[in-house]
Amino acid sequence: MNADLEKLQETNKTELERRGSIFNIGAPATEAVTTRDQIAVGFGDGTVRFFQSGSDPKTVKAHKGVVLSMTNYEDHVLTGGDDGRFLKISSDGNIEEIFNFGSKWVDCVASHKDTKVCSSGKTVYIWTKNKDKPQTLEHQSTVAGLAFDNKGKRLAVSRYGGVTVWKLNNNKWTASNYTWKGSHGTVTFSPDTKYIVTAMQENQIHGWRINDKADLAMRGYPSKIKSFTWVGDTPYLVTSGSSDAVCWPFDGKEGPMGRKPIVVANGGKELATFVKALNGEKAVFTGFTDGSVLLAEIDESKKPIMIRSSTGAEVSTIAISSDNSQILIGDMKGSILLSSLWADN
Amino acid sequence: MYEGGIYRTNYKEIDMENTSQVPVTVLTGFLGAGKTTLLNRILTEQHGRKYAVIVNEFGEQGIDNDLVVDADEEVFEMNNGCICCTVRGDLIRILSGLMKRADKLDAIIVETTGLADPAPVAQTFFVDQDVADRTKLDAIVTVADAVHLSSQLVDHHEAEEQIAFADVILLNKVELVEDNDIVKVNDRIRKINPFAKIIKTTRCDAPLDEIVGLNAFSLDRVLDIEPDFLESDHDHEHDDDVTSLSFVSDSPLDMDKFQDWFGNLLRTKGQDILRSKGILNFKGEEERYVFQGVHMLMDASPMGPWPKGKNRSSRVVFIGRDLDNMNLKEGFENCKSA
Numbered sequence: 001m002n003a004d005l006e007k008l009q010e011t012n013k014t015e016l017e018r019r020g021s022i023f024n025i026g027a028p029a030t031e032a033v034t035t036r037d038q039i040a041v042g043f044g045d046g047t048v049r050f051f052q053s054g055s056d057p058k059t060v061k062a063h064k065g066v067v068l069s070m071t072n073y074e075d076h077v078l079t080g081g082d083d084g085r086f087l088k089i090s091s092d093g094n095i096e097e098i099f100n101f102g103s104k105w106v107d108c109v110a111s112h113k114d115t116k117v118c119s120s121g122k123t124v125y126i127w128t129k130n131k132d133k134p135q136t137l138e139h140q141s142t143v144a145g146l147a148f149d150n151k152g153k154r155l156a157v158s159r160y161g162g163v164t165v166w167k168l169n170n171n172k173w174t175a176s177n178y179t180w181k182g183s184h185g186t187v188t189f190s191p192d193t194k195y196i197v198t199a200m201q202e203n204q205i206h207g208w209r210i211n212d213k214a215d216l217a218m219r220g221y222p223s224k225i226k227s228f229t230w231v232g233d234t235p236y237l238v239t240s241g242s243s244d245a246v247c248w249p250f251d252g253k254e255g256p257m258g259r260k261p262i263v264v265a266n267g268g269k270e271l272a273t274f275v276k277a278l279n280g281e282k283a284v285f286t287g288f289t290d291g292s293v294l295l296a297e298i299d300e301s302k303k304p305i306m307i308r309s310s311t312g313a314e315v316s317t318i319a320i321s322s323d324n325s326q327i328l329i330g331d332m333k334g335s336i337l338l339s340s341l342w343a344d345n
Numbered sequence: 346m347y348e349g350g351i352y353r354t355n356y357k358e359i360d361m362e363n364t365s366q367v368p369v370t371v372l373t374g375f376l377g378a379g380k381t382t383l384l385n386r387i388l389t390e391q392h393g394r395k396y397a398v399i400v401n402e403f404g405e406q407g408i409d410n411d412l413v414v415d416a417d418e419e420v421f422e423m424n425n426g427c428i429c430c431t432v433r434g435d436l437i438r439i440l441s442g443l444m445k446r447a448d449k450l451d452a453i454i455v456e457t458t459g460l461a462d463p464a465p466v467a468q469t470f471f472v473d474q475d476v477a478d479r480t481k482l483d484a485i486v487t488v489a490d491a492v493h494l495s496s497q498l499v500d501h502h503e504a505e506e507q508i509a510f511a512d513v514i515l516l517n518k519v520e521l522v523e524d525n526d527i528v529k530v531n532d533r534i535r536k537i538n539p540f541a542k543i544i545k546t547t548r549c550d551a552p553l554d555e556i557v558g559l560n561a562f563s564l565d566r567v568l569d570i571e572p573d574f575l576e577s578d579h580d581h582e583h584d585d586d587v588t589s590l591s592f593v594s595d596s597p598l599d600m601d602k603f604q605d606w607f608g609n610l611l612r613t614k615g616q617d618i619l620r621s622k623g624i625l626n627f628k629g630e631e632e633r634y635v636f637q638g639v640h641m642l643m644d645a646s647p648m649g650p651w652p653k654g655k656n657r658s659s660r661v662v663f664i665g666r667d668l669d670n671m672n673l674k675e676g677f678e679n680c681k682s683a
Contacts, residue, residue, distance in 0.1 A: 026447065027446075027447030028445045028446075028447070030445050043447065044445040044446050044447045045446075045447035045448075046447075065412075065446060066442055066443075066445045066446055068442055068445075082414075082442055103413065103414075103415050104415060105414075105439075105442065107438065121417070141419055141434070142417070142419060142434065142435060142438065144438070160419065160421055160434060181422070181424045182421075182422070182423070182424035183421045183434050200424075201421065201423070201432075201434070201437070201473070202423065202424050223474055224473075224474060224475065332445075334447075
């Protein structure tokens with residue numbers, strides 16, 4: 001390579017790219033989750049790779065097709081694949097098949113303490129400690145999102161027409177329906193568990209206040225919202241789907257009702273595709289369609305910092321290590337940046 | 346530029362130069378018409394090509410392919426103010442999943458159940474941006490049973506819709522039908538859909554390059570439309586029969602007038618207009634404009650200058666129900682530039 005060009009590329013790199021490692025896996029990164037001391041990433045070639053600073057990733061050949069969903073479970077990860085398998089995987093390569101659904105995809109997974117959950121088609125399957133047979137929860141349409149509240153007592157299941165919130169009482173799950181016309185995807189509980197929010201097939205997110213089922217419609221996006229994250233003590237629900245990270249305040253009695261969101265991390269003509277909170281800070285990482293990532297405080301007067309420069313492939317996942325020291329960024333072409341967040345690390 | 350449903354420009358496709366769109370062929374047709382026979386021919390005779398096949402879990406069995414995905418034909422209403430807009434929710438989910446695969450697919454085939462309405466499948470490719478960015482609807486191929494089609498058209502409006510939406514119609518099992526009956530059923534198809542290519546087959550033995558890789562939904566293919574109209578015969582039509590109409594104008598159209606008329610037309614009558622296509626010559630515009638619509642949704646774009654020495658004539662075509670009560674001719678005539 002031309003020395004000048006090399007120098008130019010080097011200077012165009014961000015600080016985190018210069019001190020981090022870049023891995024080209026060659027398959028889209030679909031999901032990333034943080035385990036105790038590693039970051040596990042699922043890929044479109046069916047592998048799960050465990051990343052740790054200072055060493056090469058450990059590769060586990062998990063699924064035949066795509067790793068569609070992943071969550072952490074004790075020191076392991078749980079994955080769902082388009083090969084119909086629901087797996088428990090450890091970083092030393094040990095794979096335990098929890099269930100095989102055959103030709104049906106395992107679209108969503110969730111966990112809370114020792115409870116393992118997945119969905120395939122319209123059914124949610126729940127395995128609790130020491131029980132071989134799962135409990136099943138049926139829905140009218142295909143399950144598109146799963147989320148536990150922070151106590152593990154409620155499980156939100158998004159689907160066409162709204163969300164079913166299942167509540168656990170004396171080992172029995174009872175359903176409560178939150179209805180809003182349209183198709184609902186990813187779902188999340190607010191940290192105080194007062195709200196549930198979904199990303200819709202339409203370019204909007206929808207929320208409900210849990211106790212009175214009051215609706216919250218958050219619209220105005222130019223594209224579908226694929227990612228959201230809770231940030232800070234307010235807290236803000238920060239979403240992708242626009243040229244900025246859109247931050248909705250969920251404080252007070254009414255949350256974002258009748259209020260405007262704060263917008264930070266402007267990506268110009270690029271749209272935000274993935275957002276991830278920086279734990280303990282009022283700040284968010286925002287990944288864009290061109291592969292670039294910005295770190296921004298939830299403050300419109302502050303300038304964002306460029307964390308990763310453009311790669312030409314949209315950012316599909318971001319994870320932060322459990323000790324807040326490392327960041328991992330993955331994109332749809334399978335390029336992974338693993339870097340320390342702080343200069344003195 | 347247009348209103349009425351959703352207007353989608355093709356600016357995204359220019360942006361997406363690094364991402365190739367995987368072509369999707371939709372196979373429709375009644376149970377027993379020969380869809381699975383055709384599907385297995387495509388899969389076995391096109392060696393070295395990697396297909397994903399999306400089938401209905403209750404559909405016919407025995408598909409010879411590595412990558413078969415069960416779908417359950419979940420039709421979702423879009424909450425976007427477009428009153429007749431339905432999409433296939435399961436298709437959005439499955440196509441998004443397939444696009445995350447490490448190995449690139451050459452094509453995707455979606456087989457629908459016998460009684461499926463093709464509109465939600467087609468609309469999915471107009472409505473969902475991720476699906477539109479990464480895949481493209483190649484063609485709707487309908488397999489029709491030459492023996493039973495006439496009675497199916499009487500008994501089931503889905504049969505009519507499958508013919509109306511088709512880009513290619515395989516008139517299958519012709520060996521079981523007398524020649525003059527083939528002419529009759531051919532004419533019946535032509536009356537519903539004068540634009541589809543009709544291929545008469547025995548055991549679906551049509552050349553595969555006339556079925557897959559057609560790019561029939563690409564806007565520049567609109568320029569190829571040569572409707573094959575039969576002599577008009579309105580005698581024994583019912584109001585709910587699917588028919589087609591086409592209008593030509595040699596004098597230039599006024600863009601504002603056309604937008605007003607056409608936007609309003611799709612908004613108010615889009616439920617009854619199954620498909621629409623057109624090439625337009627606007628006064629003061631050097632380029633040809635083309636559009637292609639499915640119910641209330643459409644895609645439109647300028648498509649290069651008019652060929653030198655050729656007539657700059659505008660042409661619009663409609664396939665739908667109750668077209669005679671939409672004042673289409675008058676509406677189109679009124680768009681002529683003063």
